[in-house]
Amino acid sequence: MITDCHVHIQPFELLLSPPAMELMRRQQPDFERVMEFTRSPKAFLEYMDQQGIDRAVLINSASPEVTGYPTGMNAVAAKYASADPKRLISCGSLHPKHTRNVMADVEEIVRLGLRLIKIHPPHQLFFPNDYLQGVKELEILYRAAEANGIPIMFHTGTSIFPGARSKYGDPMAIDDVAVDFPKLKIIMAHGGRPLWMDTAFFLVRRHANVYLDISSIPPSQLLKYFPRLEEIAGKTMFGSDWPGPGVRDIRENLQAIRAMPLSDAAKQQILGVTALKIWPQA
Amino acid sequence: MITDCHIHIQPIEMFKPEALAAMKKKRENFAQIEEFCRSPKAFLRHLDASGIDRAVLINYVAPEVIGFTSGVNQFVADYVKEDPKRLLPCGSLHPRHSRNIMADVEQLVKLGIRMIKIHPPHQLLFPNAYLTGTKELEIIYRAAEANGIPVMFHTGTSIFPGARNKFGDPIYVDDVAVDFPKLKILLAHGGRPLWMDTAFFLVRRHPNVYLDISGIPPKTLLKYFPRLEEIASKTLFGTDWPGPGVPDIKRNLDDFRALPLSAGAQQRILEKTALSIWPE
Numbered sequence: 001m002i003t004d005c006h007v008h009i010q011p012f013e014l015l016l017s018p019p020a021m022e023l024m025r026r027q028q029p030d031f032e033r034v035m036e037f038t039r040s041p042k043a044f045l046e047y048m049d050q051q052g053i054d055r056a057v058l059i060n061s062a063s064p065e066v067t068g069y070p071t072g073m074n075a076v077a078a079k080y081a082s083a084d085p086k087r088l089i090s091c092g093s094l095h096p097k098h099t100r101n102v103m104a105d106v107e108e109i110v111r112l113g114l115r116l117i118k119i120h121p122p123h124q125l126f127f128p129n130d131y132l133q134g135v136k137e138l139e140i141l142y143r144a145a146e147a148n149g150i151p152i153m154f155h156t157g158t159s160i161f162p163g164a165r166s167k168y169g170d171p172m173a174i175d176d177v178a179v180d181f182p183k184l185k186i187i188m189a190h191g192g193r194p195l196w197m198d199t200a201f202f203l204v205r206r207h208a209n210v211y212l213d214i215s216s217i218p219p220s221q222l223l224k225y226f227p228r229l230e231e232i233a234g235k236t237m238f239g240s241d242w243p244g245p246g247v248r249d250i251r252e253n254l255q256a257i258r259a260m261p262l263s264d265a266a267k268q269q270i271l272g273v274t275a276l277k278i279w280p281q282a
Numbered sequence: 283m284i285t286d287c288h289i290h291i292q293p294i295e296m297f298k299p300e301a302l303a304a305m306k307k308k309r310e311n312f313a314q315i316e317e318f319c320r321s322p323k324a325f326l327r328h329l330d331a332s333g334i335d336r337a338v339l340i341n342y343v344a345p346e347v348i349g350f351t352s353g354v355n356q357f358v359a360d361y362v363k364e365d366p367k368r369l370l371p372c373g374s375l376h377p378r379h380s381r382n383i384m385a386d387v388e389q390l391v392k393l394g395i396r397m398i399k400i401h402p403p404h405q406l407l408f409p410n411a412y413l414t415g416t417k418e419l420e421i422i423y424r425a426a427e428a429n430g431i432p433v434m435f436h437t438g439t440s441i442f443p444g445a446r447n448k449f450g451d452p453i454y455v456d457d458v459a460v461d462f463p464k465l466k467i468l469l470a471h472g473g474r475p476l477w478m479d480t481a482f483f484l485v486r487r488h489p490n491v492y493l494d495i496s497g498i499p500p501k502t503l504l505k506y507f508p509r510l511e512e513i514a515s516k517t518l519f520g521t522d523w524p525g526p527g528v529p530d531i532k533r534n535l536d537d538f539r540a541l542p543l544s545a546g547a548q549q550r551i552l553e554k555t556a557l558s559i560w561p562e
Binding site: 158160163166167170194 | 453456460480483
């Protein structure tokens with residue numbers, strides 16, 4: 001049971017910002033096929049079969065200012081995954097600065113049965129711990145996610161999208177979240193690459209509720225970035241970030257992980273066991 | 283046409299005693315440096331002897347930590363009159379030490395200042411503090427952008443008494459590059475010795491961000507920036523002489539030339555990038 005915990009299948013035509021769309025088109029040779037997948041879960045499931053992926057977590061996050069991806073897409077995300085809930089794991093979003101009624105939006109997430117919430121600080125333009133500075137919507141969101149057993153994934157590391165602000169990508173601000181919400185499962189996407197891998201490694205070891213998603217790190221760099229990956233394999237998940245910039249092919253990524261000098265047990269944990277703990281089979 | 287983009291020719295009499303002591307430490311020829319700061323003719327001869335064609339003369343306002351007042355701008359504007367082709371004046375403003383920021387910005391433009399230096403660990407502010415209420419910074423950046431004057435940020439730590447190093451993390455320059463896309467930004471010292479990866483990221487991420495290698499011992503340069511070759515067209519040679527740890531311009535230049543970089547990259551770093559920023 002192989003899970004790719006970080007795939008971007010979302011209605012990209014709603015990425016209203018032309019530069020964001022252009023970056024994607026330029027960097028993704030399979031652009032037209034990707035667009036087909038965003039319309040047809042069936043086509044995407046077939047693609048997963050070819051790639052050797054059993055389950056995929058479908059990441060999206062509202063960031064009207066930077067990528068242009070709008071709020072209000074949670075129902076669309078839930079509907080797409082409902083085509084095969086065993087294999088497609090839904091992810092939703094709530095932007096603290098773009099919600100008129102945070103309680104209602106949180107309720108909708110729970111009602112739709114979304115299985116992850118994605119926060120993207122460099123695109124959403126706030127720090128993960130901004131609830132300490134008056135952004136009460138964040139606290140309400142974290143509290144609800146914790147109470148309902150919905151994990152939260154944070155983008156960590158830089159972003160090269162036009163308009164992204166990378167200061168928000170330092171994972172250190174997540175330390176507060178892990179302390180304040182000890183039962184909230186927290187996933188750090190990209191392990192802070194390329195600047196803050198040590199911080200990410202520390203947080204995974206320090207907090208029982210913090211996990212690592214290795215997506216978008218080229219497998220050839222992974223053990224350079226995380227030389228002690230074997231030690232945290234039980235809290236690490238395979239993810240590709242496909243079709244994001246610089247990620248050509250899921251299968252290639254998967255094969256590269258399998259070829260790495262890690263124990264078989266560690267590979268199993270990273271490719272499937274950790275994800276099964278977070279999202280048990282539906 | 284070799285440019286040293288980072289030389290400190292400054293009004294010595296403005297130094298606070300503690301800062302002056304840090305400058306004099308381990309330096310036997312300080313009298314010579316004082317002479318150069320008084321006499322552009324003597325300094326130009328020294329540049330000849332060192333193999334440097336042009337020098338950017340870094341000055342900045344930092345009353346609390348170093349003692350420099352806004353008088354540095356008139357000082358450097360007068361100093362370069364000796365040979366404006368070879369001596370490029372760099373001036374500065376301090377948001378908290380300007381009574382009329384619009385008038386001060388205008389004065390800088392009128393003086394023909396060719397770069398503005400911001401020194402966060404000595405000026406005690408973050409480069410992006412305009413986002414948290416320091417409107418003067420926004421006015422400075424806006425004026426620099428509009429007038430084609432580059433802004434150099436000190437990045438990395440400082441060991442002067444009273445310097446505060448949290449301000450030296452280059453990540454805060456990311457906001458400036460996003461908000462002022464036509465402003466040419468130089469990262470002095472590449473964030474050394476703590477934030478080289480951040481500096482490298484910013485140079486690659488933003489078309490308007492450049493690297494000044496001054497203050498990094500050339501022998502350590504490729505350890506700090508193993509992929510320097512890739513960003514050579516956005517990198518400038520500089521020494522930071524006579525700052526602490528930089529004994530000699532010529533030795534620095536010789537050590538740089540001995541590095542295993544392609545001839546093309548050497549030429550870009552020593553000459554071309556600076557010419558693209560400050561044409562002859």
